[in-house]
Amino acid sequence: MPAEFGATPWGRAWVRTVESTVASAPNPALPKARSLARNHAVTLSVGTGSVEADVMVSGTGQPVRLQLPCWSDQERADAERLMAKALDEHRGLAVGDLPDSLEADLRRDGIGIAVPLDDLTAHCSCRVRRRPCVHVLATLYALSQRVDERPRLAVELRTSAWEPATPADPDWTPLAELGVADFYGT
């Protein structure tokens, strides 16, 4: 059975961001955050450099907004080169999928997939003193699941207007794509 969070290396990169919060002391908010993501309490809207979420806790929606840095021009150029090569070597992938080897290539070249917590800006207006709060953590877990379902999202988060190297088959309707279709206008 695949892991619930981080079933692919792409999602796993984001899970590492969340779980880096336990480096100093166990964070009791993590099990709660996982439970919220697991039970579909998090509604996500994802775009380049931003993630907006509504996290339902006890019937109340808590809005969360994350802002993340995009790749630099150099990182983007390197990533596009690696992607073109990887997609050429792995033809016939489902739309939205990316080869696992590409994640390893990017990591080897120091091109981050996920963003460490220190480098992203998280907005949540709740009164929980401990940061990141459970709403932000749940958003990140839900994001890791979304990325596992559709690895290409991990790239779209970090760079705008990236054109896939291989054109999509027009007869293929990817189910995982439907949830984000409105957002991307595809």
Ligand SMILES: [Zn+2]
């Ligand atoms: Zn919060």
